Amino acid sequence: MMGLGFLAPAVLAGLIALPILWWLLKAIPPAPRTALFPGVRLLLGLEDPEREAERTPWWLLALRIAAVAAVILGFAQPVLNPTERLSGGGDGPVLLLMDAGWASAPDWEDRLTAAGAAIDEAAAEGRSVILWRAAERRVAPPPQMAAAAARAALDGSQPVPLRPDRLSVLTLLDDPAAVAPGETIWLHDGLGHDAEATAALSERLLDFGPLHLIGPAATARAGLPPRLEDGKLKTTALRAGGTGDDGSASETLVAIAAVTGDDGAAAGERRIAVAEAAFAPGERAAEAVFDLPSELVGSIARITLAEAPSPGGTGLADGAVRRVRVAVVDPASEGEVIRLTSARHYLTKALLPAAEVHGVTLGTAIEMAPAAIFLADQGEMGAETEEALTAWVEEGGLLVRFAGPRLAGAVAASALAPGGAAAVGAGVGDLLPVRLRRGGRTLGGALAWGDPRTLGPFAAEGPFRRLTRPEEVEVRTQVLAEPSPDLAGKVWASLDDGTPLVTAAEREDGRVVLFHVSADAEWSSLPLSGLFVDMLRELVALAPGSGGNAPSEEELEDTLWRLDQTLARDGTLLPVPANRDPVAGERLAGALGIREGAASGATMPGIYLRADGGPRAAGAAESLVVNLYREGDGLSPFPPAPGAALVDRLGGVESLKLAAPLLLIAVLLVAIDTLATLWLSGRLPRLSRGQGGPATAATLLLALGIGLAASPHSAWAQERSENVSQDVSTAAETTLGYVMTGVPSVDRVSERAMIGLGGALTARTAVEPGEPVGVDPERDEMSLISVIYMPLTAETVPTDVALERLQRYLSGGGMLLIDTKSGSGGIGGAAATEMRQVARALNLPPLAPVDGDHVLTRTFYLLSSFPGRWRGGRVWAEAAPEGREAGAEESGLPQFDRVDDNVSPVIVGSADWASAWAVDERGRPMFPVGRPGDRQREMAVRFGVNLVLYALTGNYKSDQVHAPAVLERLGQ
Numbered sequence: 001m002m003g004l005g006f007l008a009p010a011v012l013a014g015l016i017a018l019p020i021l022w023w024l025l026k027a028i029p030p031a032p033r034t035a036l037f038p039g040v041r042l043l044l045g046l047e048d049p050e051r052e053a054e055r056t057p058w059w060l061l062a063l064r065i066a067a068v069a070a071v072i073l074g075f076a077q078p079v080l081n082p083t084e085r086l087s088g089g090g091d092g093p094v095l096l097l098m099d100a101g102w103a104s105a106p107d108w109e110d111r112l113t114a115a116g117a118a119i120d121e122a123a124a125e126g127r128s129v130i131l132w133r134a135a136e137r138r139v140a141p142p143p144q145m146a147a148a149a150a151r152a153a154l155d156g157s158q159p160v161p162l163r164p165d166r167l168s169v170l171t172l173l174d175d176p177a178a179v180a181p182g183e184t185i186w187l188h189d190g191l192g193h194d195a196e197a198t199a200a201l202s203e204r205l206l207d208f209g210p211l212h213l214i215g216p217a218a219t220a221r222a223g224l225p226p227r228l229e230d231g232k233l234k235t236t237a238l239r240a241g242g243t244g245d246d247g248s249a250s251e252t253l254v255a256i257a258a259v260t261g262d263d264g265a266a267a268g269e270r271r272i273a274v275a276e277a278a279f280a281p282g283e284r285a286a287e288a289v290f291d292l293p294s295e296l297v298g299s300i301a302r303i304t305l306a307e308a309p310s311p312g313g314t315g316l317a318d319g320a321v322r323r324v325r326v327a328v329v330d331p332a333s334e335g336e337v338i339r340l341t342s343a344r345h346y347l348t349k350a351l352l353p354a355a356e357v358h359g360v361t362l363g364t365a366i367e368m369a370p371a372a373i374f375l376a377d378q379g380e381m382g383a384e385t386e387e388a389l390t391a392w393v394e395e396g397g398l399l400v401r402f403a404g405p406r407l408a409g410a411v412a413a414s415a416l417a418p419g420g421a422a423a424v425g426a427g428v429g430d431l432l433p434v435r436l437r438r439g440g441r442t443l444g445g446a447l448a449w450g451d452p453r454t455l456g457p458f459a460a461e462g463p464f465r466r467l468t469r470p471e472e473v474e475v476r477t478q479v480l481a482e483p484s485p486d487l488a489g490k491v492w493a494s495l496d497d498g499t500p501l502v503t504a505a506e507r508e509d510g511r512v513v514l515f516h517v518s519a520d521a522e523w524s525s526l527p528l529s530g531l532f533v534d535m536l537r538e539l540v541a542l543a544p545g546s547g548g549n550a551p552s553e554e555e556l557e558d559t560l561w562r563l564d565q566t567l568a569r570d571g572t573l574l575p576v577p578a579n580r581d582p583v584a585g586e587r588l589a590g591a592l593g594i595r596e597g598a599a600s601g602a603t604m605p606g607i608y609l610r611a612d613g614g615p616r617a618a619g620a621a622e623s624l625v626v627n628l629y630r631e632g633d634g635l636s637p638f639p640p641a642p643g644a645a646l647v648d649r650l651g652g653v654e655s656l657k658l659a660a661p662l663l664l665i666a667v668l669l670v671a672i673d674t675l676a677t678l679w680l681s682g683r684l685p686r687l688s689r690g691q692g693g694p695a696t697a698a699t700l701l702l703a704l705g706i707g708l709a710a711s712p713h714s715a716w717a718q719e720r721s722e723n724v725s726q727d728v729s730t731a732a733e734t735t736l737g738y739v740m741t742g743v744p745s746v747d748r749v750s751e752r753a754m755i756g757l758g759g760a761l762t763a764r765t766a767v768e769p770g771e772p773v774g775v776d777p778e779r780d781e782m783s784l785i786s787v788i789y790m791p792l793t794a795e796t797v798p799t800d801v802a803l804e805r806l807q808r809y810l811s812g813g814g815m816l817l818i819d820t821k822s823g824s825g826g827i828g829g830a831a832a833t834e835m836r837q838v839a840r841a842l843n844l845p846p847l848a849p850v851d852g853d854h855v856l857t858r859t860f861y862l863l864s865s866f867p868g869r870w871r872g873g874r875v876w877a878e879a880a881p882e883g884r885e886a887g888a889e890e891s892g893l894p895q896f897d898r899v900d901d902n903v904s905p906v907i908v909g910s911a912d913w914a915s916a917w918a919v920d921e922r923g924r925p926m927f928p929v930g931r932p933g934d935r936q937r938e939m940a941v942r943f944g945v946n947l948v949l950y951a952l953t954g955n956y957k958s959d960q961v962h963a964p965a966v967l968e969r970l971g972q
Contacts, residue, residue: 093127096115096132104189118185163193189219206642215648218308220313233292256276301573316626325358328359373399374402377402378406462502477517551585557586559612560611563608564606574745577924607624733769737772757769758770787815803842804841806842807842856947859946860946861946866909868911877904913944
């Protein structure tokens with residue numbers, strides 16, 4: 001139901017004067033009297049083009065009365081559907097308490113509208129405001145401020161991915177520094193995060209004065225992190241209570257999406273599957289199942305609600321759902337049916353819970369390039385196979401070998417060969433972590449001197465350090481390692497007498513692990529125990545592509561972790577500036593559920609990276625995933641409001657102020673009145689015949705100008721004025737630009753990157769760029785911008801119209817730096833399809849990799865590579881025209897970069913230069929680049945300096961470098 005109210009009702013008293021005004025307009029001027037004058041006969045037959053009406057027409061009077069009425073109603077400030085959030089009549093400050101946590105994110109704009117209306121009401125009553133966002137960590141209560149200052153602070157506020165800390169609010173209300181509010185408006189999120197603290201806070205706020213509770217139209221839902229069960233990806237959706245949004249018991253379907261992405265970056269994400277979670281009546285939790293291929297499961301970055309996403313409705317995937325692909329090779333069972341007592345059977349059964357297992361031959365295993373190869377009792381291998389396997393390991397593979405009769409026989413044969421030795425490494429393949437002694441060791445049995453040995457302690461820095469040693473495991477036979485000074489550092493597990501059971505060593509980027517017993521039950525009972533499964537699981541966590549295992553509480557002690565990416569309002573991952581203070585590992589233990597009784601939800605969710613140096617144990621996690629909710633958590637509804645509180649909901653029809661439209665109507669009516677008066681007096685036809693009337697024409701133009709100024713078109717005029725001002729500023733100084741993609745996180749990084757690059761240019765060169773300009777190629781003028789940076793991903797491909805205008809920009813002499821941000825080498829990689837599409841639309845010239853003779857390598861700095869956040873990729877520029885190289889060789893002159901003085905219109909790469917250049921408001925780098933202590937960021941900045949100077953100066957530097965050769969050629 002619609003209503004109408006007035007903010008200044010006293011002005012409506014002016015409507016009483018409208019009948020008097022009608023009478024005055026009819027009486028003035030008075031009607032003319034008839035008088036006889038003989039001389040009038042001389043005027044007969046003359047026509048006067050200007051006529052005076054005998055009296056004002058009634059419709060013109062009505063028009064003027066309507067204009068006056070519109071002015072009176074406009075100044076009375078009418079409001080359609082007025083909503084009073086304040087009780088009125090109070091004189092104390094208004095406490096505006098907002099649950100600015102994760103559950104407020106889906107309807108944040110509605111909350112800002114409601115809060116702004118409350119502040120406006122407080123301003124109308126001349127009352128101050130206390131703006132308190134409950135999700136912010138505070139050590140003191142917020143101060144009271146003027147309504148205008150509170151409105152400015154509100155406009156820039158954003159929800160944070162945390163739970164509101166209502167207990168802290170309750171405590172700070174009793175702080176001596178707290179200002180007692182006259183009344184409170186509480187915009188809550190509909191959830192009882194701490195039911196007791198929430199109920200106590202409501203009662204406490206009522207002690208200060210009236211309390212107005214405004215809840216959401218629909219209560220937010222949450223989601224738990226994904227988990228892997230029976231080869232399927234599963235997750236759990238949560239809701240507050242077992243009722244629907246209308247308060248009745250209901251059955252609800254919630255759509256949940258599985259999202260995969262490029263390192264979790266929002267710009268590279270794509271939705272690959274959607275599942276439904278069905279809430280039964282009265283139930284608070286519902287399960288959703290994704291039946292996906294294993295290769296897709298390993299690429300899942302997060303699970304999120306498909307509708308009304310939020311940080312609480314997002315579960316980030318960790319290493320537990322990433323099933324890496326491993327190969328099991330057993331030479332003894334090749335070409336045979338797998339026997340239940342074979343090594344391949346034991347390895348396959350033990351690895352299935354942790355990995356995707358493929359039983360293949362050694363040659364096939366190398367070709368498929370898995371994350372790890374488990375090699376059972378391999379003796380001699382061919383030189384070609386050994387070379388290929390060595391190359392695979394050195395490129396980062398994990399090779400796990402097991403002893404057996406074949407390996408022991410190969411060791412003995414190698415030792416007896418000409419030039420052999422008692423200790424053998426080569427001969428059975430160099431892919432062993434330690435050198436082995438000739439002959440094995442037999443323990444127990446009729447011909448043995450000793451009894452079978454049990455397990456000894458595991459290495460404190462090895463991957464098995466958290467495992468429990470069962471007493472029933474016995475070792476009867478093993479191969480022995482040759483003692484050496486570095487043997488102790490390679491032992492991960494040993495027997496009770498100290499002889500090595502498992503040894504390991506790194507090979508370039510990979511690792512080789514050797515079990516000194518067989519993978520079947522012939523040499524030991526280890527494959528029959530649960531410890532064997534646990535040991536292989538820990539080894540799989542070391543394979544490339546695995547997320548590793550969650551650390552224990554002891555391992556988190558005395559460690560520091562840096563938040564690398566956190567969750568935005570819509571549940572996507574957002575990069576975090578690198579200068580953020582690190583978090584202690586003890587605090588993360590509570591968020592991960594490792595420490596009993598510790599509450600989750602008080603730590604920012606996201607991906608944390610190790611921030612401390614020092615030695616780390618094998619298999620120790622380098623990154624941690626923290627979610628707002630974990631297994632066992634649930635949502636509770638907002639507790640019942642106290643009886644004296646006013647309860648309301650967001651949404652519905654919002655208030656609409658009608659003052660501006662009424663005043664606009666009044667102006668338009670005045671303009672119509674002016675035209676009608678001119679028409680009645682006969683002046684309008686003279687204007688149409690061009691017979692003068694400049695004063696009347698000026699009046700018409702003035703009336704129309706006032707109408708246009710008050711109309712919505714004035715916004716266009718202001719925007720056009722701002723564009724003209726921006727064009728003038730751009731033309732007056734060197735300007736760097738970036739293409740706005742519509743993705744806020746990408747555009748912010750691009751803007752901060754151009755600011756950082758501009759600062760480097762100002763500090764190091766004579767170029768002093770102005771403020772960077774974000775351009776929309778579809779509508780903005782780009783011809784005045786020297787260099788434009790364009791990030792290119794699957795989600796940021798420009799439209800055909802934008803590409804056409806970019807092509808005209810390049811034709812006019814502009815330079816475009818295209819960055820695929822993938823680190824794959826520029827034109828190749830995941831962005832190849834998008835790059836080909838853009839290249840065709842821009843009509844790009846043939847491109848070639850930038851070599852060491854290109855002028856980009858010496859424009860200002862001497863460079864041999866062009867890294868960004870990633871290193872190693874190629875940079876592409878326009879290729880040299882055909883025939884130039886041959887001509888240069890015939891003349892004996894060195895090869896110049898280009899035959900003319902132009903620059904390449906486009907530079908293409910994938911190094912993510914924007915992340916390397918980007919700085920925050922304090923001038924600090926926003927993202928980590930390279931390893932600590934190296935110069936990768938400096939090299940990236942130097943490339944940016946070279947690029948801009950190359951765009952501004954052409955190939956003059958190439959001429960200067962080759963000036964001696966030119967002079968020598970001329971005989972001077």
